[in-house]
Amino acid sequence: MFSYLLPALIPSWRFFDYIAPSPRIEFAVVAAVDDPAMRWREFRPRPAHLPVAAMLRRLLWNPVWNESLFMVSCAEKLLDEPSTRREGELLARIAATIARGETGDKVTGSTYLRFRIVVLKRQGEQISRRVGFVSWAQLLDATGKIGAV
Amino acid sequence: MNLDLALRWSEILMGCAFLQQGAEHLNAPAKERWLYIPRMVLALLLIAGVQPLIIEALLLLLGVAILYRFQGPYNGGSDRMSLLLLCCLLMSHLAPTRQWQEIALGYLSVQLVLSYAISGWIKLSNPDWRSGQALKDVF
Numbered sequence: 001m002f003s004y005l006l007p008a009l010i011p012s013w014r015f016f017d018y019i020a021p022s023p024r025i026e027f028a029v030v031a032a033v034d035d036p037a038m039r040w041r042e043f044r045p046r047p048a049h050l051p052v053a054a055m056l057r058r059l060l061w062n063p064v065w066n067e068s069l070f071m072v073s074c075a076e077k078l079l080d081e082p083s084t085r086r087e088g089e090l091l092a093r094i095a096a097t098i099a100r101g102e103t104g105d106k107v108t109g110s111t112y113l114r115f116r117i118v119v120l121k122r123q124g125e126q127i128s129r130r131v132g133f134v135s136w137a138q139l140l141d142a143t144g145k146i147g148a149v
Numbered sequence: 150m151n152l153d154l155a156l157r158w159s160e161i162l163m164g165c166a167f168l169q170q171g172a173e174h175l176n177a178p179a180k181e182r183w184l185y186i187p188r189m190v191l192a193l194l195l196i197a198g199v200q201p202l203i204i205e206a207l208l209l210l211l212g213v214a215i216l217y218r219f220q221g222p223y224n225g226g227s228d229r230m231s232l233l234l235l236c237c238l239l240m241s242h243l244a245p246t247r248q249w250q251e252i253a254l255g256y257l258s259v260q261l262v263l264s265y266a267i268s269g270w271i272k273l274s275n276p277d278w279r280s281g282q283a284l285k286d287v288f
Contacts, residue, residue: 004216008232013264019275019283046288055261063173069224086220096178134242 007111021121023075023132028092028114029105033137040116041103043066043094067093078134090115091138098140112137152251156241159224159254160195160205163234166193169226198251202242211237226264233260234269 009108021132058065070092078086094115098105105111116135150158171189174181188211195204212232215223222228237257244250272278277286 004221008222008229009236011229011233011260011264013226013260013267019277021287022286030234040191055219061169066173066224069225071217073221082219092178095196120286122282124220 010049023072023079024118024120025071025075025090026116026118027103028116029098029103029107029140030112030114030137031108031110033112035080035112038114043071043115044097044102050097075133077116078117085128092136095138095140107140111140113140114138152245152247152254155254156238157198159234159238159257160198163231163238164196166194166231167195179283181218181244184211184218187211188215204244205235206237220267230264233257 005009008032008109026040027043028040030037050095063122070089074086077083078090091113095113097103097114115135116131119130119132121128121130154277168189171192171196175283176182177185187207191204191208191211195208209232212235216228216232234257237253240253241250244253272283275283277283
């Protein structure tokens with residue numbers, strides 16, 4: 001309990017004093033666990049353009065973005081310390097967005113989900129990409145329920 | 150503004166923040182939702198001024214349960230500041246004298262100022278933050 005509370009009671013407010021390599025979550029929906037044609041896509045890519053009204057609305061109400069920030073923080077922790085709980089958390093949240101139709105994927109009888117964490121690091125003008133983690137394949141059904149393979 | 154009024158306003162605004170945070174989780178899976186619905190009820194009671202000591206103690210217990218559920222804060226610094234605010238308000242109710250009450254709220258005020266001053270200074274002193282490049286790198 002205290003390990004969770006102490007950082008809040010005695011905080012260090014050094015947000016982003018060092019710009020660490022940034023993790024990006026990508027996912028792939030495939031028909032078989034060992035499908036060689038894995039088509040990775042960025043999870044919730046940023047919109048190319050956002051109207052001013054939407055920007056103002058999102059200042060007050062943006063649960064999807066807050067969830068995405070939580071998932072990035074989960075991905076950072078997963079890279080530091082692999083954990084099946086965090087891996088399951090990310091798979092469940094991506095599966096829920098697929099079940100809601102957010103990603104445009106059709107879920108059939110045999111559909112599997114994987115995600116990977118790509119670490120982006122900028123050195124001058126160059127941005128390097130490194131795959132830091134690949135999840136297990138997760139069986140999906142159309143209701144968003146999931147079962148480990 | 151006197152100390153009692155500052156305390157009351159802090160409780161009301163914190164209650165509003167908890168209501169908004171809770172509303173974000175109303176469409177979440179059941180286990181997650183059932184952490185936030187009681188929090189919203191407690192937040193309403195806090196805004197109404199009902200038994201603030203007991204309500205804040207219950208909110209703190211729920212806050213720890215939420216930290217455990219997400220293995221850390223869900224909303225990063227915002228959740229940490231909410232917990233700090235909650236602990237300091239609770240301490241001010243438990244404080245045996247007026248002076249200890251002032252110390253509890255004084256600690257909160259110092260941390261609030263530091264949170265903006267330190268993170269603001271880091272961003273002013275780093276050219277990548279000033280140019281906006283860091284935002285692209287982080288997000």
